[in-house]
Amino acid sequence: MPDYTVGVDLGGTKLLVAQVHPDGQLGSTSSYRTAVEDGPEGVLAQVARVVSREFEEGPPVAVGIGVPGLVDTITGECTFSPNLHWQQVPVARLLGSVLGVPVYVDNDVNLAAxxxxxLGAGQGYRDLIMVTIGTGIGAGLILDGKLYRGSGGSAGELGHLPVDPQGAQCTCGRRGCLETTCSGTAIGRRATQLAHPASLLWGKPPPDARAVFAAARQGDELAREVVREAVDWLG
Incomplete structure (x- = not known):
């Protein structure tokens, strides 16, 4: 009988799926673009399809899924996810009914922390904070050896701290949140705003953060300036 689990990292941009063995080692992995435009039902149908492909050895013991937003870990419901545009989505119930195995849901950065x-660099430490920068920005807290979620599961919502009252509109509805200044999305947007003919980023499709950092490594001054701005906001 298979003794592996399946881990799902559901992001606002990409969807990662992996088999995980009891010793923590990864088996097969796969990556897809998240079909956010299809709404909660469409995204969860996409998750169910790609997870089912990992069932060739037989159903896993369980599926764990990290969601970018606030999660009720008792019910497995995503109560609010700005980057997915979700509210009150019963992730565990909907996926579990399709997959036929237990589904556990938590905030994506909590699970990463x-x-x-x-299993990683935090082994042996009682306290740590892990900050992730992607479509948005999040943090996971381990305090006294235990995951700390805070009231309503919002302890690590670092990306929605207001830092610039005159800044860009955030997906959460407020203006000038941290992730509007230095998330991967913000880095790409800022490079698009500043692009000029002397830059490696000129005349190409709108750059993402990966392209900006690649140009910065090649000495592109515009890209370097965008990276410096992002680091200043984050620091």
């Missing part, structure tokens, strides 16, 4: 604490 927990994994780092148990």
């Amino acid at each position: 927990l994994a780092e604490h148990r």
